[in-house]
Amino acid sequence: MLLRTEGVTVRLDRRAAVADVSLAVPAGCLMALIGPNGAGKTTLLRAVAGLAPHAGRITVAGHDLAALTPAARARLMAYLPQRRDVAWGLAARDVVALGRLPHLGAGRRESEEDRAAIAAAMAAADVAALADRPVDRLSGGERARVLLARALAQAAPLLLADEPTAALDPYHQLQVMEVLRAEAEAGRAVVAVLHDLALAARFAHRVALMADGRLAAAGSPEDVLTEDRLAAVYRVAALAGTRDGARWILPWRRL
Amino acid sequence: MRRAAPLLAILASAVLVAAAASLAVGYVPLPLADLVAGLFGGGPAAPLVQEIRLPRTLLALAVGASLGLAGAALQGLLRNPLAEPGVVGISASAGLGAVIALYFGLAAAWPPALPILGMVGAGVAGVLVLLLAGRAAGVLSLVLAGVAVSSFAVALTALALNLAPNPYALSEMLFWLLGSVRDRSFDDLGYAAPFMILGAALLLTAGRGLDALTLGEETAASLGVRVGALRAQVVAGTALAVGAAVSAAGSIGFVGLVVPHLLRPLCGHRPGRLLLPSALGGAILIAAADVLVRLVPTRTELHLGVVTALVGAPFFLALLASLGRR
Amino acid sequence: MPPRVVSINLCADQLVLALADPGQLLAVGRLAADPTLSAMHREAAAVPAIGGSAEEVLRLAPDLVVSGAAQQRKTNALLRRMGFRVLALGAPDDVEGVAAMIGEVAAAIGQSARGERLAIELRAAFRAPTDPVGAAALVWRPNGFVSGRGTLSDAALRAAGLENAAALAGIGAWGTMPLERLVTSPPDILVLDDHMAVKSSRAQALLVHPALARLAPPMRIGTVPTADWLCPGPWMRAAVDRLRALAEP
Numbered sequence A: 001m002l003l004r005t006e007g008v009t010v011r012l013d014r015r016a017a018v019a020d021v022s023l024a025v026p027a028g029c030l031m032a033l034i035g036p037n038g039a040g041k042t043t044l045l046r047a048v049a050g051l052a053p054h055a056g057r058i059t060v061a062g063h064d065l066a067a068l069t070p071a072a073r074a075r076l077m078a079y080l081p082q083r084r085d086v087a088w089g090l091a092a093r094d095v096v097a098l099g100r101l102p103h104l105g106a107g108r109r110e111s112e113e114d115r116a117a118i119a120a121a122m123a124a125a126d127v128a129a130l131a132d133r134p135v136d137r138l139s140g141g142e143r144a145r146v147l148l149a150r151a152l153a154q155a156a157p158l159l160l161a162d163e164p165t166a167a168l169d170p171y172h173q174l175q176v177m178e179v180l181r182a183e184a185e186a187g188r189a190v191v192a193v194l195h196d197l198a199l200a201a202r203f204a205h206r207v208a209l210m211a212d213g214r215l216a217a218a219g220s221p222e223d224v225l226t227e228d229r230l231a232a233v234y235r236v237a238a239l240a241g242t243r244d245g246a247r248w249i250l251p252w253r254r255l
Numbered sequence B: 001m002r003r004a005a006p007l008l009a010i011l012a013s014a015v016l017v018a019a020a021a022s023l024a025v026g027y028v029p030l031p032l033a034d035l036v037a038g039l040f041g042g043g044p045a046a047p048l049v050q051e052i053r054l055p056r057t058l059l060a061l062a063v064g065a066s067l068g069l070a071g072a073a074l075q076g077l078l079r080n081p082l083a084e085p086g087v088v089g090i091s092a093s094a095g096l097g098a099v100i101a102l103y104f105g106l107a108a109a110w111p112p113a114l115p116i117l118g119m120v121g122a123g124v125a126g127v128l129v130l131l132l133a134g135r136a137a138g139v140l141s142l143v144l145a146g147v148a149v150s151s152f153a154v155a156l157t158a159l160a161l162n163l164a165p166n167p168y169a170l171s172e173m174l175f176w177l178l179g180s181v182r183d184r185s186f187d188d189l190g191y192a193a194p195f196m197i198l199g200a201a202l203l204l205t206a207g208r209g210l211d212a213l214t215l216g217e218e219t220a221a222s223l224g225v226r227v228g229a230l231r232a233q234v235v236a237g238t239a240l241a242v243g244a245a246v247s248a249a250g251s252i253g254f255v256g257l258v259v260p261h262l263l264r265p266l267c268g269h270r271p272g273r274l275l276l277p278s279a280l281g282g283a284i285l286i287a288a289a290d291v292l293v294r295l296v297p298t299r300t301e302l303h304l305g306v307v308t309a310l311v312g313a314p315f316f317l318a319l320l321a322s323l324g325r326r
Numbered sequence C: 001m002p003p004r005v006v007s008i009n010l011c012a013d014q015l016v017l018a019l020a021d022p023g024q025l026l027a028v029g030r031l032a033a034d035p036t037l038s039a040m041h042r043e044a045a046a047v048p049a050i051g052g053s054a055e056e057v058l059r060l061a062p063d064l065v066v067s068g069a070a071q072q073r074k075t076n077a078l079l080r081r082m083g084f085r086v087l088a089l090g091a092p093d094d095v096e097g098v099a100a101m102i103g104e105v106a107a108a109i110g111q112s113a114r115g116e117r118l119a120i121e122l123r124a125a126f127r128a129p130t131d132p133v134g135a136a137a138l139v140w141r142p143n144g145f146v147s148g149r150g151t152l153s154d155a156a157l158r159a160a161g162l163e164n165a166a167a168l169a170g171i172g173a174w175g176t177m178p179l180e181r182l183v184t185s186p187p188d189i190l191v192l193d194d195h196m197a198v199k200s201s202r203a204q205a206l207l208v209h210p211a212l213a214r215l216a217p218p219m220r221i222g223t224v225p226t227a228d229w230l231c232p233g234p235w236m237r238a239a240v241d242r243l244r245a246l247a248e249p
Helices: A041-048 A070-076 A092-103 A112-124 A140-153 A170-185 A197-203 A227-234 B004-024 B032-040 B046-078 B090-103 B113-133 B139-163 B169-178 B186-204 B207-213 B217-222 B227-249 B255-267 B271-295 B304-325 C010-019 C054-060 C073-081 C095-108 C112-125 C152-159 C179-184 C202-207 C236-247
Strands: A003-012 A015-025 A030-034 A055-060 A077-080 A158-162 A189-193 A206-211 A214-219 A236-243 A246-254 C005-007 C025-029 C064-068 C086-089 C136-141 C145-147 C174-176 C189-193 C220-224
Touching: A003 A041, A015 A041, A015 A206, A015 A214, A030 A041, A030 A170, A030 A197, A041 A055, A041 A158, A041 A189, A070 A077, A070 A092, A070 B217, A077 A140, A077 B217, A092 A112, A092 A140, A092 B207, A112 A140, A112 A170, A140 A158, A140 A170, A158 A170, A170 A189, A170 A197, A197 A246, A206 A227, A214 A227, A227 A236, A227 A246, B004 B032, B004 B046, B004 B255, B004 B271, B032 B046, B046 B186, B046 B207, B046 B227, B046 B255, B046 B271, B046 C054, B046 C073, B090 B113, B090 B139, B090 B169, B090 B227, B113 B139, B113 B186, B113 B227, B139 B169, B139 B304, B169 B304, B186 B227, B186 B271, B186 C073, B207 B217, B207 B227, B207 B271, B217 B227, B255 B271, B255 B304, B271 B304, C005 C010, C005 C054, C010 C025, C010 C064, C010 C086, C010 C095, C010 C112, C025 C054, C054 C073, C064 C073, C064 C095, C073 C086, C086 C095, C095 C112, C095 C152, C112 C236, C136 C152, C136 C236, C145 C152, C152 C236, C189 C236, C220 C236
Parallel strands: A030 A189, A030 A206, A077 A158, A158 A189, C005 C025, C005 C064, C064 C086, C136 C189, C189 C220
Antiparallel strands: A003 A015, A003 A055, A206 A214, A236 A246, C136 C145, C145 C174
């Protein structure tokens, strides 16, 4: 297993935002982390990224997270937060290049390998054409893809993405999900927090459903996204079906 | 990397030009041949060049470099183009420390007390601004925190000068508010330079972390940056560089604001790559300003802060207006 | 051969101008020739003026540099480092201190006899009268600064047979007197610096506040030229004479 969490609990203001979550994500898997607002998805993702103090055990590629140095951790996993702030007007290519920081030596000179990783990441996220554009002049969708390319350029076996499709139009939502799935199929483990059940059902290999900080269900989209669970956890009735061999789902009305 | 090398070469040449001008200009006309002879060997002008103009020039360069570099590093840390040692009150607090060291006899008893208290003042202000303005300082909170820290330090400086047995408190105040490198010797340089170099080393090695911080603290942490340590490094480096600079030359405003802002587009807006050019740019600005104050025929020599404020204040306002529009 | 001297401080300038032989002074500060600030401005006109930087001093290569201990601190240190003899003057607050300073400067520039004579004249000028007038006078400077006990202005007032109203009010060496207090218990004589008689700053505006104008009469308002008592030295006898004239009813 590339990522394993065992009994992970995160307390925020004494409340357990994440309670006793045990998960396993193998390489080659895109896992959608879903659940209603406040279910603890982002908090769990931050705990895995080493950004939230937690109880329980997290291992990445067999390494205990608590024992990893920040630099070693950065080579094992990339983290794409939901906020897409970039403080300065860097060129898109320079933003993507920041993903290589964990791999650069003291002189911070880019090697051939770095340049190849940057180019590959930009191609995968379809931002090669934006290379010289200042990132503060890009549209929201362009910026989201540049930041995704940044995370890809880190070339870490585990990619954590927090709502990577938020505030994107349908075209770019599909594009981002295709990239994440392709990255998983190329051998990474990808964990993506998603609000869009349709995207989760359509693209994820596995789905983990959280409710009130706990793991309510985990498994294939077909097993997890049942009518009963959606009713119990999300309080919605959904339409569902199968098209081109993949499951689709559409929340229809409140219950 | 792209464009960095030519920029550094141009700035380094400009530093040399500014330094040469600063050596050549003074209150006594000096033929070029005498100047060169005096600088590199003997000749009648050797004492003038080596003991008066050289330390003055070197101090101007070092102070300017410290201020420019500290401005660029603070802006990177706070992700705010208005962050600057003067604007956020670090310079004024360093001045307070230096005044306490000077007028209560500490510096007379032990000369390094002067830069050390200057650095303590700068460090306290740096921590205070981080606490007051927050980690990713908004324009408003940063400017307000700076006004508060700065006014408080200036007021305490005036209080210290009033309490000290010093009949010239008012004229001394002018120096601590506006700065000067007039008639400084190698002794002054010797007390300040080691700390400025140490501070610069801390700031120049923060580039990788500051680059990562462009994407926010959490992403920076996920890229392997120890954000807490980075913050401590930048505040300590600023305290050392600015504290020592102010204790030798008084507080000179706007250098750390104007220089990084002008150079940022030339450095691809990367905060790490901006550091060294800002140090060079600051050195050029102060050395040039110090040439100007010696050329302007005023009855008493202009303070350096007057020149930098004349350039910097309109700049600051324009920057503020453009940030407000966003 | 008396030492050749450069002075780089307004107060030092006036002392060396009063003490030195013509030709002994290589240069004095630029302000020494300003009649509003310097009692020795006529003498200064005959001596080259400099800005007071170390560079200028170095070029003149004097045997002795006279300057101020506080204002020229950095320049003094630099000049001493370069091997110059620097006499840095403090700010004495009584007549004996001034006499001693005159003696010190005189000795340093090889004019001890002249120094002794000026010190004697100074002491004589400040000798208290046998029949003091007893009127209370207040020396009023910009922003309400007054000279209290233990200042040369206080000594000058007493030498003129006057009581120092600021000292009576319990004000120490330097202090401020609020306008309100001045208006409620005005002195018999208000003494202004004549440098300030011109309306050109907020501080001077306070000096000619309408409330002050309504106090006179019976309060008398007189002036002493700033140059006569800005710096400690023998010229202060002019200030004492002026105060004596003001004290005449």
